[in-house]
Amino acid sequence: MDPEALERRCPRLGGDVSFGYCKVCGKDKAPCFKVIDCWWERFDVVPHMKAYLSPDAFETLRKQRKPPDKVTNLLDLIQQAKERASKS
Numbered sequence: 001m002d003p004e005a006l007e008r009r010c011p012r013l014g015g016d017v018s019f020g021y022c023k024v025c026g027k028d029k030a031p032c033f034k035v036i037d038c039w040w041e042r043f044d045v046v047p048h049m050k051a052y053l054s055p056d057a058f059e060t061l062r063k064q065r066k067p068p069d070k071v072t073n074l075l076d077l078i079q080q081a082k083e084r085a086s087k088s
């Protein structure tokens with residue numbers, strides 16, 4: 001199974017997004033900090049992300065699982081919306 005095309009409703013954006021998007025939608029194409037929390041019920045996301053990321057990047061992701069402060073979160077959502085708008 002290729003999980004890239006799996007979709008779910010994003011609790012941050014309010015619309016459907018693909019797992020492929022969640023893997024690269026963070027700063028500098030990093031995964032969203034919620035990628036494990038959002039996808040663990042759909043497939044084995046932890047081994048997938050461990051294989052996809054370097055050990056250091058995976059550790060960073062693991063540590064980032066707590067949400068950012070509200071201002072950082074808002075700026076991140078604005079950036080994601082801009083990127084989505086520029087692609088359409």
Ligand code: SF4
Binds near residue numbers: 010012022036
């Ligand atoms: S991982 Fe991030 S971008 Fe993807 S659905 Fe969850 S909150 Fe949204």
